[in-house]
Structure formats: structure tokens, C-alpha cells
Amino acid sequence: MVRIPLTGPERRRGELLGAALRQARGTRSMAEVATAAGISAETLRKIETGRIATPAFFTVSALAGALGLSLDELAARCAEQERWSSGARLAG
Template identity: 45%
Template sequence: MPAGRSRRENSRFRGEAEVLAIRLRALRGDRGLTQEQLAGRARVAVSTLRKIESGRVIEPGYFTMLALANALGVDLREFA
């Protein structure tokens, strides 16, 4: 691991990643979409979506989240 990078478990954003995971799953579920369907609409890898929804990605990329928000028809603030 590069110097200066903290482990996922020790990240100060761990709580926010968990909230994001819950909110993303809820929004996807509300729209009746599978992970595969949402990933396809957002043009992101299904594995990336799974990692975000499971909380394994602590700091997802801005453009990934923007694509997911657009595919869900929500503003980025909906993930907060």
C-alpha cells in the first residue's frame, strides 16, 4: 500500500460509504432495477456497482456517481 493511504477499514469516510451503500440500494430497489440493469443504464461495470453497494468502495469517483444518479433520475444530493 502506498505511504499515506489508509486502509479501507480505517478510512474516515467509512460511515459515509455505508450510508451511500444503503441509499443507493434503496433508490435502485424503489425503481425495480437489478444491479445489472442500473449498471447498464449508467454505463458502469456491474462489479463497480456491487462494490459501492456493499460499502467496499469508500470514495467512489465523482463521474461514476454522477452516471448512477442520472441513470436513477435523481440529483447527486439524493445519495447523502
């Protein structure tokens, strides 16, 4: 199966999701959060670093639940990451 390459905006959304999840994880270990979400720590690492830019909906939902967030709260955190990173890019 051939995967269609991701667009720039799709990659960017994946990076923002990863940053929001990393921030929400705080001091909890990847293994702890991944186990609670029912995924591998390696999968969580790839999501947090943007290597999996478009994780499945059920994976995002499970991660949000493991972190005690609603999907709305997670979306708001992604938007916050976008505002923060846009400001950093403009300032730099």
C-alpha cells in the same frame, strides 16, 4: 501505488452512499442500473456494499442519473440513511 487507508468516517460515508443507492435502485437489477450508468455490475456491487467507499465523482453522478436522482437528492438520501442507522444503533 500505495493507497492511504480510509478513516472510519470515510468508510461510514461509503456505507451510507451504498445503502442509499441500493434503496434508490429498488427492484431494478444491478446489471440494469450499472449498464445505464456506464459501469460494471461488479463495481456497483462493491459501491453498494461499501467496498468502494470513495467512488469517483463521475461514477456517483452517473449512478444518480441512472436512478433518476439529482446529486442533491442522493445526498439527502445519504443523510436519511445516517439518521435511520444512528437511531437503530441507539435503540440496539
